[in-house]
Amino acid sequence: MDAPQRLLATVVKLFLLSVAVGWLISVLDITIGGFFGHLADAFGTLVDWMRWFLSWTLPYAAVGAVIVVPLWLISMLLRLGRRHDRGSEEPPS
Numbered sequence: 001m002d003a004p005q006r007l008l009a010t011v012v013k014l015f016l017l018s019v020a021v022g023w024l025i026s027v028l029d030i031t032i033g034g035f036f037g038h039l040a041d042a043f044g045t046l047v048d049w050m051r052w053f054l055s056w057t058l059p060y061a062a063v064g065a066v067i068v069v070p071l072w073l074i075s076m077l078l079r080l081g082r083r084h085d086r087g088s089e090e091p092p093s
Contacts, residue, residue, distance in 0.1 A: 001009070025035075
């Protein structure tokens with residue numbers, strides 16, 4: 001199938017799918033305004049939930065970081081020190 005035929009087939013498929021989805025939306029009595037209104041409400045709810053989640057977790061993360069970050073830093077420095085020591089050995093002859 002060459003390019004113009006594929007393009008026409010794609011346009012026909014998109015048209016038929018659009019008709020089917022439009023019919024289904026009509027049967028379910030959903031309006032575009034109502035759909036986007038619900039979508040905006042859902043997004044607002046998601047933003048509110050994320051704000052609550054961050055306000056709940058950030059204080060715990062800050063307290064935990066006081067312990068975790070220095071321990072991680074010490075671990076990294078020790079690991080770098082071991083790597084440096086191995087690099088200074090002479091290879092066997």
